[in-house]
Amino acid sequence: xxxxxxxxxxxxxxxxxxNITCSHNNIATNDYITxxxxxxxxxxxxxxxxxxxxxTNEVASLFxxxxxxxxxxxxxxxxxxxxxxxxxxxVIFSGGYNKxxxxxxxxxxVHP
Amino acid sequence: AAGVIQSPRHLIKEKRETATLKCYPIPRHDTVYWYQQxxxxxPQFLISFYEKMQSDKGSIPDRFxxxxxxxxxxxxxxxxxxxxxxxxxxCASSFWLAGGKNxxxxxxxxxxxxxxx
Numbered sequence: 001x002x003x004x005x006x007x008x009x010x011x012x013x014x015x016x017x018x019n020i021t022c023s024h025n026n027i028a029t030n031d032y033i034t035x036x037x038x039x040x041x042x043x044x045x046x047x048x049x050x051x052x053x054x055x056t057n058e059v060a061s062l063f064x065x066x067x068x069x070x071x072x073x074x075x076x077x078x079x080x081x082x083x084x085x086x087x088x089x090x091v092i093f094s095g096g097y098n099k100x101x102x103x104x105x106x107x108x109x110v111h112p
Numbered sequence: 113a114a115g116v117i118q119s120p121r122h123l124i125k126e127k128r129e130t131a132t133l134k135c136y137p138i139p140r141h142d143t144v145y146w147y148q149q150x151x152x153x154x155p156q157f158l159i160s161f162y163e164k165m166q167s168d169k170g171s172i173p174d175r176f177x178x179x180x181x182x183x184x185x186x187x188x189x190x191x192x193x194x195x196x197x198x199x200x201x202x203c204a205s206s207f208w209l210a211g212g213k214n215x216x217x218x219x220x221x222x223x224x225x226x227x228x229x
Contacts, residue, residue, distance in 0.1 A: 034217075043116075043202045043220025044155065087154070099168055100145070100218055102155040 002027040002090040009107040018075040020106050022088030025069050032091040033064060033071045037084045038105070044087060048073070075108075083110045114138055116221035118203050124227045125193050133188040133224045137205030143167070144186040145218060146178060147202040155202060161186060173197075193228045200225050 006022040024033065032051050036044040048055055050062040050071070061074040075082060087105040117136040125131050137144050143162045147155040148171075157170035161180035172178075175193075180186045190197060204218040 038155075041200065041223070041225075043204070043223055044218075045220065046217040049217065099157070099160070101157055101170075102147075104154055 002031055002092075004088045004090060004103045006086075006088050006104070006106045008104065009109070011109050011111065012078055013111050014079055015077050018078050018082070018108060018110075020073045020075075020086055020088070020108070021070060022073070023070045024088070024090050027068050027090055028092075033062065033068075034089045034091045034100070035060070035062065035073045036087045036089065036102075038087065039084050044102075047086075049091070078108075078110045080110050080112065082108065084108060116203055116205050116219050118201075118221035118224050120224060121222065122225050122227075124229065126229055127193055127195065129193050129228075130189065130191045131193060131226060132190070133201050133203075133226070135186045135188070135203030135205075135221060137184055137186070137203075138207075138219055141205035141207045141219070142184065143206045144180055144184070145204040145206075146172075146186070146188050147204065147220075148199045149202060149223075150196075150199045153199075158188070190226075193226075195228050198226060198228045 002024045004024045012018045034049040035047040037047050038044040048060045048062045052064045055062045063072045085105040085107050089100050092099040119134045145160040146158040149155045158172040159178050160168045164180045176190050178188045200223040202223045204220040206218050
């Protein structure tokens, strides 16, 4: 099981770009990297997923270097509503279903 | 769009009582997951079901059991409740594209908050 390590907390200001880096040194060949966002008392919400290089969607970008031992979630121009916990997960595909093991996420606080 | 429905949203029980949580996945989703999240903690994987069969087991206590029914809804049964069982219980669902790659996207419900007094 690939263990992930990410900062416990980060602070930012409205309008800034936020980059959260996650390390996953023992990621397996078939594993994907996935990021989730969670607001207090709500279920986690999928943000983005990637295998290698760069993936971009309407809310974030995900950068994964060639060795795949780390990944960086980039949130452009954050707002107060981006204050949440962000989880980096390695998705293990096993027998036809996903297995998501949450580690310690990064608590992002966005200030005015 | 339809989301994952969990019931009840809030539940208060006494120690040693039993509780049942229900989860209705998004239509056509064939996989259901249960997670437990204690106060200030990260979600812990309990158990999952794929096509009505248990597919994986995490840190689920022996006092807990779960199943997925023919209509794909799932129930988490908790007996001999302890104070430490007080938590938010999330259900999530996903689907597997036959012959293709699945995504890592699990769709989570809003959770059921269990308080054990």
